[in-house]
Amino acid sequence: MPTPPDGPSALGSPARRSEGHAKVTGAARYAAEHTPPDCAYAWPVPATIVRGRVTSVDIAAATAAPGVIGVLTPYDAPRLGTADDPTLHLLQDLSVPHRGWYVALAVADTPEGARAAAARVRVTYETDPHDVTLSADHPGVYTPAEANGGHPAHRRQGDPDAAFAAAPVRIDRAYAVPPLHNHPMEPHSATAAWDAERHHLTVHDSSQGAGAVRAALAALLNLAEEDITVVSEHVGGGFGSKGTPRPHVVLAAMASRHYGRPVKLALPRAHLPATVGHRAPTLHRIRLGARTDGTLTSLTHEVTTHTSRVREFVEQAAVPARIMYAVPDMRTTHRVVALDVPTPSWMRAPGEAPGMYALESAMDELADALGVDPIELRIRNEPRTEPDSGHPFSSRHLVECLREGAERFGWARCREPRRDGPYLIGSGVAAATYPVLVMPSTARAHARSDGRYLVEVNATDIGTGARTVLAQVAADALRVPLDRVTVAIGHTGLPAAPLAGGSSGTASWGWAVHDACTALTARLERHHGALPPGGLTASADTTQSAKQKSPYSRHAFGAHFAEVRVDTITGEVRVRRMLGVFAAGRILNPLTARSQFTGGMVMGIGMALTEHSTMDPQFGDFTESDLAAYHVPAHADVPAIEAHWIDEHDKHLNPMGSKGIGEIGIVGTAAAVANAFHHATGCRLRELPLTPDRVLAALGSAGP
Amino acid sequence: MVARARAPQHPQQAGPRAGEGPVRSRVALRVNGRTYALDLDNRVTLLDALRELLDLTGSKKGCDHGQCGACTVLVDGRRANSCLLLAVTLDASEITTVEGLAASDGALSPLQEAFLEYDAFQCGYCTPGQLCSAVGMLREAAAGHPSCVTDAATAADTAHPAALTPEEIAERLSGNLCRCGAYNAITRAVAACAATEAPDQAPRRPRT
Numbered sequence: 001m002p003t004p005p006d007g008p009s010a011l012g013s014p015a016r017r018s019e020g021h022a023k024v025t026g027a028a029r030y031a032a033e034h035t036p037p038d039c040a041y042a043w044p045v046p047a048t049i050v051r052g053r054v055t056s057v058d059i060a061a062a063t064a065a066p067g068v069i070g071v072l073t074p075y076d077a078p079r080l081g082t083a084d085d086p087t088l089h090l091l092q093d094l095s096v097p098h099r100g101w102y103v104a105l106a107v108a109d110t111p112e113g114a115r116a117a118a119a120r121v122r123v124t125y126e127t128d129p130h131d132v133t134l135s136a137d138h139p140g141v142y143t144p145a146e147a148n149g150g151h152p153a154h155r156r157q158g159d160p161d162a163a164f165a166a167a168p169v170r171i172d173r174a175y176a177v178p179p180l181h182n183h184p185m186e187p188h189s190a191t192a193a194w195d196a197e198r199h200h201l202t203v204h205d206s207s208q209g210a211g212a213v214r215a216a217l218a219a220l221l222n223l224a225e226e227d228i229t230v231v232s233e234h235v236g237g238g239f240g241s242k243g244t245p246r247p248h249v250v251l252a253a254m255a256s257r258h259y260g261r262p263v264k265l266a267l268p269r270a271h272l273p274a275t276v277g278h279r280a281p282t283l284h285r286i287r288l289g290a291r292t293d294g295t296l297t298s299l300t301h302e303v304t305t306h307t308s309r310v311r312e313f314v315e316q317a318a319v320p321a322r323i324m325y326a327v328p329d330m331r332t333t334h335r336v337v338a339l340d341v342p343t344p345s346w347m348r349a350p351g352e353a354p355g356m357y358a359l360e361s362a363m364d365e366l367a368d369a370l371g372v373d374p375i376e377l378r379i380r381n382e383p384r385t386e387p388d389s390g391h392p393f394s395s396r397h398l399v400e401c402l403r404e405g406a407e408r409f410g411w412a413r414c415r416e417p418r419r420d421g422p423y424l425i426g427s428g429v430a431a432a433t434y435p436v437l438v439m440p441s442t443a444r445a446h447a448r449s450d451g452r453y454l455v456e457v458n459a460t461d462i463g464t465g466a467r468t469v470l471a472q473v474a475a476d477a478l479r480v481p482l483d484r485v486t487v488a489i490g491h492t493g494l495p496a497a498p499l500a501g502g503s504s505g506t507a508s509w510g511w512a513v514h515d516a517c518t519a520l521t522a523r524l525e526r527h528h529g530a531l532p533p534g535g536l537t538a539s540a541d542t543t544q545s546a547k548q549k550s551p552y553s554r555h556a557f558g559a560h561f562a563e564v565r566v567d568t569i570t571g572e573v574r575v576r577r578m579l580g581v582f583a584a585g586r587i588l589n590p591l592t593a594r595s596q597f598t599g600g601m602v603m604g605i606g607m608a609l610t611e612h613s614t615m616d617p618q619f620g621d622f623t624e625s626d627l628a629a630y631h632v633p634a635h636a637d638v639p640a641i642e643a644h645w646i647d648e649h650d651k652h653l654n655p656m657g658s659k660g661i662g663e664i665g666i667v668g669t670a671a672a673v674a675n676a677f678h679h680a681t682g683c684r685l686r687e688l689p690l691t692p693d694r695v696l697a698a699l700g701s702a703g704p
Numbered sequence: 705m706v707a708r709a710r711a712p713q714h715p716q717q718a719g720p721r722a723g724e725g726p727v728r729s730r731v732a733l734r735v736n737g738r739t740y741a742l743d744l745d746n747r748v749t750l751l752d753a754l755r756e757l758l759d760l761t762g763s764k765k766g767c768d769h770g771q772c773g774a775c776t777v778l779v780d781g782r783r784a785n786s787c788l789l790l791a792v793t794l795d796a797s798e799i800t801t802v803e804g805l806a807a808s809d810g811a812l813s814p815l816q817e818a819f820l821e822y823d824a825f826q827c828g829y830c831t832p833g834q835l836c837s838a839v840g841m842l843r844e845a846a847a848g849h850p851s852c853v854t855d856a857a858t859a860a861d862t863a864h865p866a867a868l869t870p871e872e873i874a875e876r877l878s879g880n881l882c883r884c885g886a887y888n889a890i891t892r893a894v895a896a897c898a899a900t901e902a903p904d905q906a907p908r909r910p911r912t
Contacts, residue, residue, distance in 0.1 A: 016820055023828030024816040024835065026762015026802035033761035066725045111756060112726065112747040185766045185774055185829040185883045236764070236829025237883050269767040463827025463884050591823045595886060599826060602885025627771035627881065635874040636853075638887040 010475035010482040011656065014591035018468045018487065019234070019461070028234045031206040032189035036262040039191070040069055041111045042255050043118040044247070045104035046271060047096040050130035050620030051340040054094040054103050058122035067109040068117045069259050072251075074103060078258050080220040080250075086310050087343050088216060088250050096125065097310045098132075098342050099620040100274025102247055107255050107263060130340040132620045134306045136174075136283045138337045141304060147316035147334045148350055149502075155322060155388060158329035160287075163298035167289025171366045175286065175358040176687040177317075177670075179613040179622060180279035181630055182347045184462075186236020187269055188276050192252040193262035200227055201257065205249045207232045208242040208460050209499025214492045216245040217253055225492075233490040235462040239603070240346030241276045242462065243501040248275075273613065273622040273630075277345025280305045280315045281615070284358035288365075289329075294372045294380045299327040301359060304335045308343035312336070315344065316351035320433050320667075321359050323555060326383035340620060346501065348603060349663035352434055353670070357607075357688065360430035360671035365684065374429050374675070375402045375411065386553035394552035394652035397583035398431055401559040401646060405429070405581040408644060409561040417680050424566040425576070426680025429559065432580075432668030436507070436554035436659050439498035440543040443512035445474065445520040449531040453478055453485045455517065458494040459509040464662055465592030466505050472588060473510045473656060477517030495539065503556075503660020506588065507653065508546065514655045515540030552652045556659040558582040560601070560668035564676040568699055571692030573677055575605050579642040580668070585650050585659035593661055597643035600665020606633040607666065608673035609689050729792040735760065736804030746792050751775045753791035754801060762802035762832045766881070773880035776833035776840075777801045783840030785879075802832030805839065814900065815839060818893035826884035834880045838894045841876045842868075845898070851875045868898040 022028035047054075059071040072078075077091035090102055106117035131140075144153045164170060190205040201223065207213045210230040218225045235242065252265040267275065282305045289298030301318040318332035347353075367374035379399050385392050406412070409427070417426040443457040455474045461467040467487050475482040488494055489509075498508050519538035527536060563577040578601055587593045610631035614623040624630040643665070650657055670688060678684045683698040726745045733740045733753065740758055751768070754760040754777070763786055766774030770785040777786045778800040805813045815838055818824070825831040845866040850859030853875045854866060866872065873891045882890065 017823065017825075019828070020820045020825075021812070023825060023831050024802075024812065024819050025806055026760070026832045028828055029761060030764075030829065032765070033755065035756065035759065110745060110748075111752055112745050116747075183883055185772065185827065185881065186764070187766065235827065236766075237827040239883070266765065269769065269771075463825075463829075465826070592826075595823050595826055595884070595889065598888060599885030602887060603883070626769060627767050628769065632881055632883055633885065633887070634878040634881060635887045635891070636871075636878040638874070638885070640870070641888055 010472040011588050013472065013589070015468055015472055015482055015589055017465055017592065018471055030186055030234050030236050031191060031204040032264055032266040034191045034204045035264065036193045039262040039264055040107050040109060040259065041114040042105055042107045042252060042263050042265040043114040044102045044251060044271065045106065045118050045121045045123065046100045046274065047103045048099065049096055049125045049127050050099045050132065052096050052125050052127040054096065054123060055126050056124045057104055061122065062106055062117040062120040065113065065117060067113040069107040069109065071117065071121055072105040072255060072258065078254055081222045083216060083220050085216065085244060088220060088245060088247060090247055090250055098274065098308060098340050100271065100342060102251065105251050105255060107259055130620055132339050132341050132615050133617050134281055134283065134337055134339065136304045140337045141335045144312060144314050144334065144336050147314040147319065149316050151316045151319045153314065153334040156331045160298045160300050160329040160331045163329035164287050164289040164300065167297050168292050169290045169366065169369055171288040171362055171369060173286055173362055173365060173686060175284040175361055177282045177354040177357060178688060179281045179615060180347055180607060180611050181273050181613055182239040182241035183272065183627065183630065183632055184237030184239055184241060187267045187272060188242065188246050188248045189266035190249040190252040191262065191264045192256040194257040194260065196260060200229070201253060202229045203249060203253055204231045206235050206242055207245065208235065208238045208462055208501055210460065210490060210492045211458055211496055212499050213245045213249055217249070220250055221253060221257065230492045231490060232460050235460060238462045239348045240350065240501065243346050243499055246276050269627060270625045273625045274342040277343060278613065279347035279350065280307065280313065280344035282315055282317045282354045284317065286358055286362040288362055290366055290370065294370050294377050296325055296327045296381045297329065299325065299330045301332045306339050306341055306344065307336050308341050309338050311343045313344045315354065317355035319351050320355045322388035323386050323553060324359065324431065324433060325381040325387065327387060330387060341615060348600065349434060349666050352663065352667045353607065356430065356432060356667045357670040360668060361674055361686065364428065364675040364678065375406055378402060378431055389553055391551060391553040394550070394554045395583065395648055395650040396557055397646050397648060398557040401557055401581040401583050402431065404644065404646065405559040405561050405579060408642065409579045411561065414563065422567060422569045424568060424680040425563065426676050427561065427563040428672045428675025428679050429561050430668040430671035430675060432558035432560055432664050434503055434556045434660060434664040434667055436556065436653060437502040437504035438507040438511065438546045438654060439504055440546045441497040441508045441512035442495040442539065442541045443509065443516040444495045444537060444539045445516040446535055446537045447520055447524055447531060448535040449533055451484065453480065454488065455485060455513055456488045456494045457509050457513055458492060458497040459489040459505060460500040461489060462500050464500065464505060464596060465589060466500065466509065468592060469506055469588050470509055470513050473513050474517045477514045478521055503662040506658055507660060510656050510658065511542045511546060511654045512540045515542060550652060554653065556582065556584040556664050558664050558668060560672035562672040562676045564673060564680055566677060566680045566695065571696035571699070573609055573690045573695060575639050575673060577639055580665060581644045581646065582664060583646040583648050584661045584664060585648050585653055586657035587645055588656060588658055594643050596661045597665040598641045600663060601641050601669050602633050602638050604666040604669020605637060605673065607688060608670040610637070612689050612691065731792050731795045733791060733794060733799065734797060735799045736801060744792050746790065748791045749787050750789040750791045750794060751786040754786065760801055760803055764829050764832055766829065773837060774830050774833040776837045776880060778836055778840055781843065783837050802835055805835060815893065815897045818896045822889045822893040824889040824893040825886050830880060830882045834877065834882065834890055837877055837880045842898055868895065870895060
């Protein structure tokens with residue numbers, strides 16, 4: 001990166017969030033905070049059976065109240081076009097594929113009126129037998145063609161069974177991760193306004209990608225994409241659950257067009273688990289075979305998970321094992337059962353988060369069995385090339401992360417577990433990984449005659465700091481100070497760009513912004529004299545460059561360290577200290593990057609200790625459906641967390657040299673905490689989260 | 705896949721229209737120093753009144769059940785979940801929202817500045833609630849309120865301001881969830897302000 005002549009490089013500087021002022025003053029408007037004149041309010045009605053058919057919908061009582069505009073039902077709702085995603089095919093037929101599936105939509109003048117009307121809708125059903133319970137030996141289990149992300153479901157190298165049988169040291173363990181919920185602070189919301197005169201639909205949506213929402217709405221409403229504007233300017237978190245268009249936006253748009261009024265729909269919190277995706281439960285079986293010196297000879301990671309009967313989604317939890325350790329004989333496989341459950345989807349580090357919990361727990365168990373330090377065990381099995389593809393790593397540095405983390409954490413000093421009154425204190429370590437993903441994007445850079453620059457790209461800032469870091473990328477490429485650059489994002493009128501997902505945003509959008517700004521710089525260099533009143537513009541499209549297949553295996557890596565305190569009386573586990581060291585390419589903004597890494601670790605603490613959803617076998621719904629029953633970490637659950645990184649220079653990524661950082665923070669956390677629990681207590685819990693009931697049962701049976 | 709049979713037309717409903725509308729009340733809401741005369745459906749929460757009727761959308765709806773704290777505002781100087789208050793009960797109460805934290809000339813409060821400096825938020829959706837909650841919490845601490853992590857001897861001494869360690873701050877702000885996990889930075893931002901906050905500006909401890 002060239003250094004601007006009149007200041008330090010913007011890239012790599014701890015620039016504050018450019019929308020920060022708007023966020024601390026309440027001026028930043030989210031999707032439900034646009035109230036067009038004559039705006040109506042919608043409230044959806046969820047199915048109260050698990051599986052069957054709607055036989056009648058009585059809306060008389062609902063529509064009798066003043067101010068109720070109407071109730072859309074499967075009988076009379078406007079017919080939709082074909083959606084790629086069948087979870088968006090709402091109110092089109094009478095079947096109920098899972099509890100919580102929407103069967104009606106009440107629309108009224110006020111939020112109170114809509115909610116009351118929805119409560120008065122009477123639905124009758126014909127009920128079929130249902131099955132919502134996942135087990136590894138479920139008769140309906142099958143091996144899918146692919147797991148999420150396009151990964152082959154099944155991979156095998158060598159003969160892992162024979163190698164396992166021949167191994168002098170063997171670990172054969174089962175681990176379980178329950179269903180988990182994204183629960184971004186902003187519930188999924190949309191405000192849709194259909195303008196019949198202009199034949200144009202304008203939607204404010206809480207989405208991780210306005211472009212994908214527009215494409216889905218166009219297909220469903222039989223409109224051209226030019227007839228739709230989707231705005232996602234400020235988004236209150238998503239963590240994957242807003243990565244695909246969700247029912248709320250379809251219903252809001254459908255109702256607005258049908259009733260000829262703007263319609264606002266903000267989902268009630270308790271609806272989210274059934275309607276916006278969840279992390280599917282995963283049952284893991286891991287077999288590790290090793291020589292007595294710790295060298296791995298066999299690795300098998302088998303994952304069984306569930307999907308819905310609406311759409312197949314397979315959490316790719318066995319995929320990270322393919323790149324982690326040097327093992328000649330390896331099998332990684334996914335099996336799935338389609339149940340009468342809500343459709344699972346992306347939640348922060350899908351695949352890696354549950355998969356690495358299981359794998360890194362098993363590595364800890366192997367270290368224990370061998371009597372080898374768990375860091376040393378990982379170092380002994382460091383691969384020279386990616387075990388699955390055989391490709392060289394573009395950069396790896398896992399060993400450096402482990403070593404630096406051990407140094408900073410004081411690993412050597414805490415190898416003996418301690419007892420402090422009723423408390424048992426121990427520490428644990430786990431490795432983390434997340435792939436480098438990049439998608440094609442376009443962007444436009446504009447030099448204004450007043451010396452300022454405008455960069456346009458339909459990126460989304462869901463709290464990552466994308467807006468800020470894209471301005472930094474632009475300022476560097478333009479060789480101007482950061483405060484001369486304005487970035488416009490979150491609007492389908494801007495140059496097309498991919499969604500915020502897969503930790504790929506900065507790489508994908510940043511690449512296009514870099515290219516557009518570099519092209520603009522070249523134009524400006526060729527231009528002599530004052531700029532024309534309209535300024536100068538350059539555009540970029542990275543379809544060619546970003547799609548190029550890399551000859552390298554490209555991943556970020558990290559090492560997590562945790563110290564926990566186990567209360568032997570209450571069974572409560574508290575994290576006392578947590579530290580992560582990451583190798584994630586060039587860190588473009590240390591201020592926002594630290595927040596991303598730390599935030600991921602906080603979510604990982606929830607995964608380890610408190611976050612737990614239950615699919616009720618009788619009722620077929622997630623019992624813990626709101627923020628009272630589903631405990632996401634609160635202030636008091638979170639100790640001082642340190643995030644550090646290795647200064648990594650990787651030339652095989654993108655012009656910025658960055659890897660994604662939004663997800664890796666969660667990946668190793670749960671295993672580090674669970675391993676620390678084992679270190680503290682000598683008990684191994686193989687099912688998350690480590691709740692007091694399980695802890696007390698384990699301590700009781702083992703005797704602390 | 706869901707079967708896609710064309711549904712039959714629903715028979716026209718001829719239900720009686722309940723002539724009675726919702727019960728309404730006139731109320732004068734005092735928000736950020738301004739008075740708003742409103743004729744309200746009694747079911748309207750303070751949060752919905754702020755967001756939908758007054759276009760003060762800074763206060764956020766995260767759960768609508770008092771579980772997340774995103775809607776936290778100050779009512780007569782004390783923090784409260786605005787989703788759990790009916791607006792019609794707040795006639796003549798002084799309500800402060802995030803929009804009222806900055807000075808009238810737009811200058812940010814020290815707490816807002818500290819949130820920017822420490823990057824104490826990511827998506828920003830819990831931020832208004834965190835800020836209002838922190839304002840209320842700093843006042844409570846200055847007035848000597850103990851928390852459940854305050855040791856017994858200190859808790860008994862309500863004549864002096866409570867010392868705000870990171871543990872105290874985290875405990876006292878635990879009603880405000882942040883799914884992005886900005887807790888460490890929020891604690892640091894609040895601690896920076898707690899250290900500079902003049903205790904004599906704090907209101908007296910309420911009599912209750």
